[in-house]
Amino acid sequence: MTASGRRLILASASPRRREILSTLGIDFSVQPSHADEASLRIEDDVEFVREAALLKLREALVEIDQEGAYVLAADTIVSVEGVRMGKPLDDRDAIEMLERLAGREHVVRTAIALGRKGQGPLGSRVVETHVRFREASREELSRYVASGEPRDKAGAYGVQGLASGFVTRIEGSYTNVVGLPAAEVVALLLEHGALERWP
Numbered sequence: 001m002t003a004s005g006r007r008l009i010l011a012s013a014s015p016r017r018r019e020i021l022s023t024l025g026i027d028f029s030v031q032p033s034h035a036d037e038a039s040l041r042i043e044d045d046v047e048f049v050r051e052a053a054l055l056k057l058r059e060a061l062v063e064i065d066q067e068g069a070y071v072l073a074a075d076t077i078v079s080v081e082g083v084r085m086g087k088p089l090d091d092r093d094a095i096e097m098l099e100r101l102a103g104r105e106h107v108v109r110t111a112i113a114l115g116r117k118g119q120g121p122l123g124s125r126v127v128e129t130h131v132r133f134r135e136a137s138r139e140e141l142s143r144y145v146a147s148g149e150p151r152d153k154a155g156a157y158g159v160q161g162l163a164s165g166f167v168t169r170i171e172g173s174y175t176n177v178v179g180l181p182a183a184e185v186v187a188l189l190l191e192h193g194a195l196e197r198w199p
Helices: 015-023 045-063 091-101 138-146 174-178 182-191
Strands: 008-010 070-080 083-085 105-116 120-133 167-171
Touching: 008 015, 015 174, 015 182, 045 070, 045 105, 045 120, 070 091, 070 182, 083 091, 091 138, 105 174, 105 182, 120 174, 120 182, 174 182
Parallel strands: 008 070
Antiparallel strands: 070 083, 070 105, 105 120, 120 167
16 A cells, blocks of 8 residues: 555556556556666666666656655666676567576566655665576577567567476566666665555
8 A cells, every 4th residue: 555645657668567566556657768778877786777767757857747646766787797687678689688688697686766756766785696598599589489479578678478398497576687676666666655564
């Protein structure tokens, strides 16, 4: 339940993030941010993803007009052997990303940032999860990409979908890999008064 009289706005068009918030029983509306994190020039992955989420948050706080409303923004990246991956540009890019992941461990980092209209950013957190893929042939990866599932996902895969057939180990938050770390979101909302209580 959101705090009395206070709206929570999710600054993301991601259906996975909407689903996670809904599963948590949190009332919210959606108003995607139009910020472009590609403009950021930050080498460190943790700082990059944090700044990307804060960039989306600040943009959303400017765009909304409900004084006192809380805004939650997020950004997710995948890193493997020093290479940072966002969403694939096209199917060929998706196959190349997946070939990098096959047979290796990678890190999924999601930054969440909370703010309030009239107050600005209130807090942010970065959550890391280690994921290992089994070996996979190019033909297998190509068939997966042809399913359409990877097209709007960091690292070109959806762990909650067909790609679960590639995953041999997850160390850390599963919902973080989906796109929104549930426990950390609840803690952040409670800490700053966006939730009176939970559940």
